[in-house]
Amino acid sequence: MSLADQSVSPSARPLVKLSNIRKSFGSVEVLKGVDMAVQEGQVVAMIGRSGSGKSTLLRSINGLERIDDGVIEVDGECVDPSQIDLRALRLKVGMVFQQFNLFPHLTAGENVMLALKVVKKQDKAACRAAAEAALSKVGLGHKFDAYPSQLSGGQQQRVAIARSLAMAPKVLLCDEITSALDPELVNEVLSVVRQLAEEGMTLLLVTHEMRFAREVCDSLVFMHGGRIIEQGPPAELFDRPQTPELAQFVGMVEAR
């Protein structure tokens, strides 16, 4: 079954389209020709064991990993292995990281405003308004002047989400964004992601939160050994895995 024609008319052009993506680190091939398409408004989670290539695939979509072969297309911006100018692509693709990666010398508000100022060249008032709106959206409007060191992990990650959202990306990539959080802080971040999904944001997640993936995602992509070996609606993948690899993975995560 193909990911591209679920719940959306087949004629719609995918927002994100990956064709034959290959990537090696030294002699180890971590992506062995991956094809994938994500429609606008879809929420897709990539699952699989560590080392299966899911994070590398996600990071290649905004050019943080240079691909060796294949084509990445996001909303008409095409990137091939030459990767000459990634900036146009990166304006359409936001990214949230496992380690938050806030700028420690800037307040929450300044973190959000920086790229609006220097990349989008917006004036001061517009930057401030956009930053306040983005922080309010993640429930942190009152933390505008707090430094990252004064915030909890969950709050820092929500600021990081606000920082990406303020740039108005077409698609948001989330790379294990709850993996570095204490268990009691995971939900405040996931509820923000859930809210974004409900509002129709196109989301691509690498996650180990299987219950969340099952509840929120339109589609799951199971990666194994650098390939996508199963994809489809969460219920289908979890309840009727077609491959022994997925069956084993599902058994593993459900045993936890």
Add this chain to the structure above:
Amino acid sequence: MAYRFDFSSLADYTPVLVQGVATTVGLTLIGGVLGVGIGIAGAAARSSGNAPLRFAVGSYVELIRNTPFLVQLFFIFFGLPSMGVRLPEWQAAVLAMVINLGAYATEIIRAGIDATPKGQIEAGASLGMTGPQIFRYIILGPAMGKIWPALTSQIIIVMLGSSVCSQIAVDELSFAANFIQSRNFRPFEVYFLATALYLALAVALRWVLARLGDRMFRGGARV
């Protein structure tokens, strides 16, 4: 030992001493600002992807760090005129100090840049920022905050090292002291006072730089 201390004999030379202190402060101010500027540029170059540039800056740093300041000064003041570059004493002294501090500052600042978590650079890149923008807005501030105490010490070393410039007749504090003791034959009193003045200048400079660091790199020092 029946030596009678006589500091009153220094009073006549107050203008010379004041001039000496002023020159030392002036040399340090200009040398410090330009030297740190070169250090930032040098550190950026050494962290860049341009291999020939990295090599050129690396050679400069090693050349300066492995030769004595006095020889560098003599080379500029006595050596360069053979190539047709004739600088007045004061300018030769500033140039030598800037080149010297620039090399040390390059290494110190580079250490701060290397300590930048890779994820912050990736975060900047994924927001669409260019390499120079990432350097200026994300890397530089926290890097300077981290290495500011080390850089402060280096600036003070350069200020104290400016005494060497007396050797090419720049009228800084050591030159003033040498001049006075050759007139009043009171070397103990003169050098005692010069030592006290250098100490006071160093303490004051350290205080000023600490305040400056707090103001400029507020968040950076906290991480």
